[in-house]
Amino acid sequence: MALHFELVTPERLVRSENVHMVVVPGMEGDFGVLEGHSPMMSTIRSDATVEIYASASATPEKITITGGFAEVNDKGLTILAESAA
Amino acid sequence: MASLKALKIRINSVKSTQKITKAMKMVAAAKLRRAQEAAEASRPYAERIEKVVSSIASKVTVSDQTPKLLAGTGKDDVHLFVVATSDKGLAGAFNTNIVRLARKRAEELKGQGKTVKFYTIGKKAKDGLARQFKNDIVESVEPGDLGKLGYDTVKGWADDLIGRFEDGEFDVAHLFFSKFVSVLTQEPTELQLMPVALSNDNAPAGVGASVEYEPDEEEILADLLPRNVAVQLLRANRENAASEQGSKMTAMDNATRNAGDMINKLTIQYNRTRQAAITTELVEIISGAEAL
Numbered sequence: 001m002a003l004h005f006e007l008v009t010p011e012r013l014v015r016s017e018n019v020h021m022v023v024v025p026g027m028e029g030d031f032g033v034l035e036g037h038s039p040m041m042s043t044i045r046s047d048a049t050v051e052i053y054a055s056a057s058a059t060p061e062k063i064t065i066t067g068g069f070a071e072v073n074d075k076g077l078t079i080l081a082e083s084a085a
Numbered sequence: 086m087a088s089l090k091a092l093k094i095r096i097n098s099v100k101s102t103q104k105i106t107k108a109m110k111m112v113a114a115a116k117l118r119r120a121q122e123a124a125e126a127s128r129p130y131a132e133r134i135e136k137v138v139s140s141i142a143s144k145v146t147v148s149d150q151t152p153k154l155l156a157g158t159g160k161d162d163v164h165l166f167v168v169a170t171s172d173k174g175l176a177g178a179f180n181t182n183i184v185r186l187a188r189k190r191a192e193e194l195k196g197q198g199k200t201v202k203f204y205t206i207g208k209k210a211k212d213g214l215a216r217q218f219k220n221d222i223v224e225s226v227e228p229g230d231l232g233k234l235g236y237d238t239v240k241g242w243a244d245d246l247i248g249r250f251e252d253g254e255f256d257v258a259h260l261f262f263s264k265f266v267s268v269l270t271q272e273p274t275e276l277q278l279m280p281v282a283l284s285n286d287n288a289p290a291g292v293g294a295s296v297e298y299e300p301d302e303e304e305i306l307a308d309l310l311p312r313n314v315a316v317q318l319l320r321a322n323r324e325n326a327a328s329e330q331g332s333k334m335t336a337m338d339n340a341t342r343n344a345g346d347m348i349n350k351l352t353i354q355y356n357r358t359r360q361a362a363i364t365t366e367l368v369e370i371i372s373g374a375e376a377l
Contacts, residue, residue, distance in 0.1 A: 010134050010236050010319055012126035028299050041141065042299035043308055069309060071137050080134055082236070082312075 003031045003035045004076030005052065007063065007084060014063070015052070018072045021061070022077055023051040024070045033070075033077045050079065089362065092355040096348060101236060103344035109175070110337035117268065117330035124265050124320075124327040126170045131320040138281055138313050141306065143286035152303075154247070155309040157280035163200045165223070165255035166191060167246065167278060168214065168320050169262045170207035171231050171329045179263060179329050184213035186273040187261045191218065191367050202255060204246065206322070223254070231326035236319055243315035250279050262321035263328040269335060271328035278317055281310065 002018035023032045025048030046067045051060035068081035087095070105300075142155055168187045170180045191201045203222045205211040211225045226242060228234050247260065258279040264272040276282075298305055 006133070008130045010127055010130045010316055011123075013129040026299055037255070038297065040297035040299065041137075041305055042304055069137065069305070071140075078133055078137070080130065080137065 003033060003037075006076065006078045007050070007065070007081065008078065009065075009081050009084050011083070014081075019052050020055045020058070021053040023053075024077070024079065025049060026070065033072055037072045037077070039074070040072045042070050044070055044079070044081065046082075087358070089358055091354065092351060092358060096351045096355065099344050099347050099351065103341055103348065106337045106340040106344060110334055110341060113330045113334040116232055117327065117334055120323070120327040120330050120364060121265065123232070124323040127320045127323045131316050134309075134313050134316050136339040138309060141302070141309065152306055152310055153167060153251060154279055154314070155281055155306060155318050155351075158253065159200070160217050160256045163202065163255040163257075164194055165202045165204055165246075165249075165258040167204045167258055167260045167318075168206065168210040169260065169318075169325055170205075170210040170213070171325060171327075172208045172227055172229060174209065175336065176329050176333040177339075179332035180207075180209035180213065182271070182273045183261055183263050184210060186275065187214065188217065190259070190261075190275060204258075206242070209234075223249075225361060228322065231322060234326070239322060240315045243311065243318050246279070246318075247308070247314060260317065260321055262325050263332075265324045265327035267332060268331040271332055274324075276321070278314060281313065322353065 003021065005015060005017060005019045005022050006013070007015040021032055021034050023030055024042065025045045027045055028042070044065065044067065046076040048065065050063045050065055052063065053060050063084055065079065065081035065084045068073070068079060068082075070077060070079045072078075166187050168183060170183050174180065187203075191203075193199050201218070201221060203214055203218055205214060205222060205225045206228055206229055214222060224245070228238070239262075249255065250258065257277065260276045260278040262274055262276075266272055279291065329334040
């Protein structure tokens with residue numbers, strides 16, 4: 001029961017870990033990604049917040065990112081952001 | 086034989102050269118660590134974006150609407166070589182190797198009747214290519230200190246390149262840079278920058294699965310492709326920064342060692358000359374005393 005999540009910027013690999021759920025700020029609205037999500041690809045709103053839930057009950061960790069993409073495939077979720085703070 | 090004084094001056098001058106090369110080596114070593122980290126940190130992004138591009142590209146059917154950056158111009162007559170080097174010398178064969186590779190490929194393509202143009206990054210690329218291909222250089226930019234190069238600057242160059250591509254100034258763009266393998270090894274590398282080179286052999290995972298696109302494929306591609314160009318450029322410059330420092334460190338280490346050898350040789354010569362002078366003086370005194 002884990003989603004492999006990677007957050008990458010041109011500067012560095014910010015996160016590469018297994019988490020419960022990630023809420024991605026998509027261009028057409030936020031969406032949550034759990035394990036086994038169907039493949040999709042979305043652009044990301046700039047200056048939006050990614051919420052990372054380490055477990056179902058945990059308080060989300062928030063990371064602000066600017067511009068980029070999210071890709072979900074069978075291996076997990078990859079976010080390619082221009083910058084992350 | 087050189088006089089004692091001349092030898093002394095010579096030794097001192099070599100000693101100060103040695104001090105300089107030693108300092109440069111230490112500076113390069115310190116910068117190398119940071120540059121190497123930056124180069125390694127920029128690899129994951131470049132690799133991931135490449136993967137995403139090829140996975141999306143394999144799902145999109147090529148039509149008239151397909152962005153040129155993906156489909157190409159349909160020709161392959163005019164090639165643009167983006168040659169990335171540094172602004173500064175004194176880094177061994179680092180700059181020369183990149184320029185040499187570019188020159189070799191340019192001659193190959195010209196032999197096949199293609200037109201080759203150059204877009205140079207760094208003074209050394211411009212200097213190295215200017216003699217042979219003076220009229221083919223379309224633009225030259227200077228990155229300054231490679232280690233401090235930011236994404237924004239690189240994005241500016243990428244936008245410029247994409248603009249030229251879309252205006253039909255060239256059909257294929259190649260990027261030349263030096264890949265950082267280790268401190269001792271840097272590999273001059275060529276990479277196809279535009280249109281996107283698709284490696285079909287590593288077929289992306291999840292082929293056949295229907296992928297949802299948000300907003301839609303066209304828009305994602307329109308955003309993704311220019312970004313890919315900028316990221317590949319940034320990566321090349323990061324690799325170059327590390328390679329430059331690595332190469333500089335090796336070159337300066339050699340220079341320091343050579344200076345050391347030279348000092349030893351000169352010191353021996355200095356001592357011999359001094360001894361010879363003393364012996365001559367003694368012989369003069371003794372023969373003078375005997376003559377009395």
